[in-house]
């Protein structure tokens with residue numbers, strides 16, 4: 180299996196990959212930018228692609244690597260260089276390593292803040308140039324100043340902690356910041372306008388989204404204090420670059436520090452390079468030994484696990500199935516897939532909607548993973564590449580709604596999953612299942628509301644017939660004549676002489692002739708072989 184490492188990650192991560200049996204590790208640092216067609220050639224047939232922020236994993240790259248591509252690993256946080264939508268379409272898991280570079284980036288942000296307060300880079304430069312500029316290189320203190328933090332996530336919180344130690348007051352703007360977390364961090368949660376109006380220093384720690392792009396621009400800068408200092412170690416584009424240049428020029432912004440840019444690498448002749456009171460670093464936030472070792476090894480482990488069919492950590496396009504979740508949810512996944520497939524195969528009419536009901540102790544589990552398992556089974560015979568990652572997207576594309584319900588109603592089982600398909604003709608098809616015994620063995624316990632007990636695997640003949648004498652015998656002899664062994668049979672009926680449901684688990688498939696013969700029996704209302 181080919182693992183394409185497109186950007187330089189720590190050797191610890193690369194060595195981990197190289198030690199894996201069956202892995203062919205291809206290191207192609209810088210190739211994306213240097214020779215794109217050669218990069219595409221290498222991407223072909225890769226099981227995984229690992230990047231930092233330099234290479235882009237576009238739809239074209241994903242299409243080229245598909246169908247072998249299983250995972251895209253980002254050794255870092257920001258995934259804006261990865262087309263996650265395309266990855267989802269192709270059923271490819273996208274994972275990152277949140278946390279591993281938090282401290283490194285918080286420390287770099289703080290370095291920028293300190294350099295925005297005291298002109299250390301300018302002092303160092305003047306010393307190199309043989310000058311002694313102590314009269315023109317004065318600064319100010321962080322102590323007792325107000326710091327506005329936009330985006331109080333991992334990095335924002337670490338910056339805030341450090342700022343408190345420097346005696347700063349902290350205002351935080353983050354629509355997802357809970358009052359509890361704000362209190363625990365000792366910060367005051369405010370609206371953006373308030374943060375802009377009252378901060379001496381403003382630092383941004385958010386992803387670049389439609390909401391954050393250009394959040395700091397000429398208009399918002401005008402509402403800030405004169406002499407405000409601005410910092411961006413998150414993503415280029417959150418601060419409008421032209422507007423920042425103008426505000427530095429006018430002195431409205433006293434100093435600024437940037438690690439990231441709207442377009443990277445920053446053009447050689449970019450006006451930022453000669454702007455006054457502006458400190459620039461070339462996207463170094465995560466570039467510490469510690470951070471790189473941490474994210475490099477973590478992504479190598481995560482990618483390996485996905486390729487080997489193990490736990491899925493920090494996936495951004497599906498719920499993560501870490502080892503612990505996999506352990507609890509895992510036993511249900513086969514059952515879920517079987518129930519989904521069963522209703523799809525039993526429905527004679529076009530299905531318009533799926534309704535999934537979880538009852539009993541299963542309601543405490545991660546329903547999203549179970550639902551994906553059901554849909555994956557449902558799509559088995561509809562879409563050849565359906566998997567956990569793209570199951571929901573495919574349903575949406577097919578225009579099929581999925582309703583998920585967690586029910587507190589008591590059932591005969593400690594846990595029960597019911598999958599119901601609503602068909603165009605108004606008829607519903609349903610299958611219910613549970614796990615039984617110490618081995619957590621999956622069982623289908625009802626079909627169309629009729630009690631059965633069937634192990635859901637292999638070939639199953641499902642027959643609905645009017646409850647008459649000798650039908651089972653007739654069916655049995657046709658199956659026997661066809662040379663097929665019946666492994667188990669489950670019989671049920673709603674009332675004597677009513678409608679009976681017979682399910683025969685078969686060791687192999689029935690011939691068309693045998694099926695025709697079974698269907699020709701007068702009492703048979705419906706007969707279908709399903710494959711699970």
Ligand SMILES: NC(=O)C1=CN([C@@H]2O[C@H](COP(=O)(O)OP(=O)(O)OC[C@H]3O[C@@H](n4cnc5c(N)ncnc54)[C@H](O)[C@@H]3O)[C@@H](O)[C@H]2O)C=CC1
Nearest residue numbers: 257330331332333334353355384385386390412413464465
């Ligand atoms: N310069 C560098 O080398 C590095 C840059 N980064 C970047 O730093 C940023 C933050 O990273 P983390 O703290 O790890 O991420 P995080 O996900 O922990 O934090 C992001 C925070 O932004 C908040 N947020 C989202 N939309 C917002 C909006 N419209 N307004 C205000 N807040 C909003 C979220 O609620 C969240 O709390 C990311 O963009 C990441 O890519 C991360 C590591 C290294």
Ligand SMILES: O=C(O)C(=O)COP(=O)(O)O
Nearest residue numbers: 231232233255256257465
């Ligand atoms: O993790 C992030 O979001 C970063 O921006 C770090 O980027 P890098 O891995 O240093 O190219």
